[in-house]
Amino acid sequence: MHTRCRTPERRRRPDRPAACAMLLALFASSAAFADDAAMSAADRHRPSDPPGQHGLIVIAHRGASGYRPEHTLEAYRLAIRQGADFIEPDLVATKDGVLVARHENEISGTTDVASHPEFASRRTTKTIDGVAMTGWFTEDFTLAELKTLRAKERIPAIRPDNTRFDGMYSVPTLVEVIELAKRESRNGRRIGIYPETKHPTYFAREGRRIDGKPIGVSLGAKLVETLVQQRFTDPRRVYIQSFEFENLVELKKKLMPAAGIDLPLVQLYDDFQGATPYDITYNLAHGADLSAVYGGLVQQAGGIDAATRYGAFTSEPVLAWMKANYASGVGPWKGNLLPRQTLQAPVDANGDGKAELAGQGTGLVHPMLAWALKAGLQVHPYTLRAEEVYLAQTPGGVPQSVVAEAVQLYGLGVQGFFIDQPDQGVLAREVFLEINRQRER
Structure with missing residues (x-):
């Protein structure tokens, strides 16, 4: 379909007709913008303090991980230049207790560690959160050793273009991520960070290093300590997230009060x-x-036992209790919030000869969304991705781009989302705000 609407990278004025906005929402390509276009998007980004526009934020999931190997300084830097409000480092610990940004503490999929013969003897099998994993683990490397490794693309079959950056970037520390956010905060714009504590129970109480010694590192305590040392404790610029409950409660009740800070906590699902x-x-x-x-959470969930699943914590009473006691927001998986069904046969929606679109929206919205918003919680779903394999059709059978998906989420009331292509999220916010402006006229 052709339209005379200007494409995002060529547009000169911040406003556009509502018709163009709607067309962009429905038909914007899910393919990534070129790097030059991404940089021009940063030039257009309007300053804001605190991060976001009109209460809406774009969270760069592991950085601009659709364009660069995830959790690298270059992925975070590009995300900021594309207009992201927050960059997300997943945090794990080294042998000497330094927090670094990796999606997992097992690093064979995201670094070139397997090509280093000096570390061959550190390959081992461990059980992380009940799942056996074989590879190399951050807790068995000092920071100096980890810095000799180089990052690589985690999903090369889906993102082959990112493999050209393999071997170029090191594993960043949390301090380096914070320093980057500070450097890039200028001209009235403030960049935030959205760290996740990965496997906090494992690191604090269950995990062992390859020599058999307990790890014994509290990721929450290390995170608070680092934020305080770096003087990066503005609650408008930091969200702390976790899939576990206990460490967030500990942060709220003990660790943050002891440090004299109070930062918003987000319960992931x-x-x-x-x-x-x-x-x-x-x-x-x-x-x-x-x-x-867990305090009153046990009673609000109707009791907790081995059969308890995340769904037990999506009810209206539980969400209200979480808001009153420790959480500022929730981060549900988008597939739970907006259920999909599997198509009988995948569809080639982008015409590249590969039928990879395999889902269709049901038109349903989980009631958790309304209950969370009613309780006053922020709602930040994860993860939006532009590649066809991650997209779906609308209930009416129309292929949906990641821009349209993001506009839909904003329309349902979420205040932000995690996205691998931050420029697409920024465009979606512009489209959504323009649609609202046109409706108000």
């Missing part, structure tokens, strides 16, 4: 029906007093 928060699994197995650990 894995699959509502298929997953149990690992801290609950661990505490049940070790006979912990759940009421002492």
Whole structure:
């Protein structure tokens, strides 16, 4: 379909007709913008303090991970230049207790560690949150050793263009990520960070290094310590997130008060029906007093046992209790928030000869969204991605771009989302705000 609307990278004025906005929402390509276009998007980004526009934020999922290997300084830098408000470092610990940005503490999929013969003997098998993994683990490397490795694309079959950057970037520390956010905050614009503590129960209580010694690192305590040391404690510029419950409660009740700070906490949700928060699994197995650990959450959820799944924490009473006691927001998986069904046969929606679009929206919205908003919680779903394999059709059978998906989420009331292509999220916000402006005229 052809339209006379200017494409985003060529547009000179911030406003556009509503018809163009709607067309962009429905038909914007899910392909990535070129690097030059991404840079021009940064030039257009309007300053804001705190991050976001009109209460709406764009969160760069592991940086601009659709364009660069994830969790690298270059991925974060590009995300900022594309207009992201927050950059997201997933945090794990090194042998010497330094927080670094990796999606997992097992690093064979995201670094070139396998090509380093000096580290061959550190390949081992560990059980992380009940799942056996074989590879190399950050807790078995000092920071100096980890810095000799180079990042690589985690999903090369889906993002082959990113492989040209393999071997170019090191593993960043949390301090380096904060320093980048500080440097890039200028001309009235303030960049925030959105760190996630990865496997906090494992690092603090269950995990062992390759020599058999307990790791014994509190990711929450290290995070608070680093933020304070770096003087990066503005609650408008930091969200802390976790899939576990106990470490967020500990942050709220103990760690942050002891440090004299108060930052917004976001409770992440894995699959509502298929997953149990690992801290609950661990505490049940070790006979912990759940009421002492979780307080009134146990009662609000109707009790907690081995059969408890994330879905037990999506009810209106639970969400209200979370808001009153520790959480400022929730981060559900978009597939739970907006359920999809599988198509009988995949569709080639982008015409590249590969039928990769395999889902269709049902038109349903999980009631958790309305209950969370009613409780005053921020709602930041994850993860939006532009590649066809991650997209779906509308209930009416129209292929939906990632821009249209993001506009839909904004329209449902979410205040932000995690996205691998931040420029697409920024465009979606512009489209959504323009549609609203046109409606108000």
